[in-house]
Amino acid sequence: MGVSDLRLITLTYHGFDGFPHQGELVIHRNQTDKMIQVFASLYANRYPILTMITIGDLPEDAEDQPDYANTSGFHCRFVAGTTRWSEHARGLAVDINPHLNPLVRGDEVWPAGATRYVDRTLGEPGMIVEGDVVVSAFDSVGWGWGGRWNTLKDYHHFSSSGR
Numbered sequence: 001m002g003v004s005d006l007r008l009i010t011l012t013y014h015g016f017d018g019f020p021h022q023g024e025l026v027i028h029r030n031q032t033d034k035m036i037q038v039f040a041s042l043y044a045n046r047y048p049i050l051t052m053i054t055i056g057d058l059p060e061d062a063e064d065q066p067d068y069a070n071t072s073g074f075h076c077r078f079v080a081g082t083t084r085w086s087e088h089a090r091g092l093a094v095d096i097n098p099h100l101n102p103l104v105r106g107d108e109v110w111p112a113g114a115t116r117y118v119d120r121t122l123g124e125p126g127m128i129v130e131g132d133v134v135v136s137a138f139d140s141v142g143w144g145w146g147g148r149w150n151t152l153k154d155y156h157h158f159s160s161s162g163r
Helices: 029-044 112-118 133-140
Strands: 006-014 020-028 093-095 103-105 108-110 157-159
Touching (some): 006 029, 020 029, 108 112
Antiparallel strands (some): 093 157
16 A cells, blocks of 8 residues: 555535535545545535544644544554554544544543543534444445444544454
């Protein structure tokens, strides 16, 4: 897998302001049609997304901010705490609204300011829960959801491999 396998796609999404916005997602070339299908479904169902900016266009410390909420795909990085490449490094994973859909490992919550959203019953716009339009859209293209994992919950994470 190399840079030549990645594609930049421009997608329309609904912002939390209720208006359409344009965003960019970098994804593996074999997954572009699936992501266009997924995000078309999210748009049709008015699912709100805060921002969709490629990782390279964000400030260097963006992911360290307690309210980090950017929706993104490709990110050249290892799985946290390992030397194994993340599915993001292959363009085979997408994170959606991380602040509203945190990663939860024991008492650890990322992003740091997202502790309130560990409670998945809040039902606030932009949250992802089992059976909703987001999970259904990714299920329809065969992608797995980190909210179904047993050892930790990664509520914002979807990937083609389910990892």
